[in-house]
Amino acid sequence: MTQDDPYTDPATGVLLNLLGIADRPTLIEVERDLAFLRDQSLRRRPPPGSFDFAHLCDYHRHLFGDIYAWAGTPRHVDIARDVSPFAHWRYIEQSLTSLLAALRKEKLLADLDRADFLDRFTFYFVEVNVIHPFREGNGRTQRAFFRHLAAHVGWDMDISRVTGERYIEGCKAGMVGDLRPLTDLFDTVLRWY
Incomplete structure (x- = not known):
């Protein structure tokens, strides 16, 4: 996060929100709690889309639109963990548009054997995480988006x-180029329908 963060209340440092929580x-x-409830509705009825940048933004808007006015829009500030x-922030839309176009070019990872699916799924998951397009809620948005992607091609993903x-x-390992821990994790949580 930078010193000058337009997403936070300068007096409290708390993210500005529609609920007035300070x-x-x-x-x-x-x-x-609210994002959990919204995620439950996503499990029943994921937003339609083509797994592109706009579709990812729809997931974020659905999960966090009751809390943040900026839900569903990419951040306009640099952040770090x-x-x-x-x-x-200036490269978010371009980077995700290109990355998700490559995913679609790979037919959304359909028709891959388990090992290849795990490798490519983890690659795309990590790349979206490295971009971190939103000011808050990236992990939950990613998990919902990638759960839908997995289901779209015949996999059930239960991160619990x-x-x-x-x-x-x-x-964290993925941030430094080590995909093995997440690949192993996804191997645990993905089941073929």
């Missing part, structure tokens, strides 16, 4: 089969 722990709790910066710590460690 205290970070309360916002985190409310955001978690720990010491790892994510993509510069692994701990949050394992998922976070896998994402």
Whole structure:
């Protein structure tokens, strides 16, 4: 996060939100609960789309539109986690448009054997994570989007089969180019229909 973050209240440092919540722990709790409920509706009825940039933004808007006015729009500020910066905000749309076009060119990973599917699925998941297109809610949006992608080509993805710590460690490893931990994680959570 930069010093000058238009997404936060300058007095509290809390993300500006539609609910007027000015205290970070309360916002985190409310955001978690509302996004969970919205994710349940996504499981029943995912938004239509072609797994492109606009479709990814639709997922974010669906999950966080009750909380943030900017839900579904790419961030306009640079952010980092720990010491790892994510993509510069000016390159988000271009990078994701290109990346997701490549995914569609690979027929959304349809007709791949399990090992190849896991490798390519993990690659695309990590690349979207490295870009981190939204100011908040990237992980939940990614998991919902990629769960739908997996289902679209015949796989059931149940991330609840692994701990949050394992998922976070896998994402951190992916940030430095080590895809094995996330590939192994996805091997645990993906089942063929």
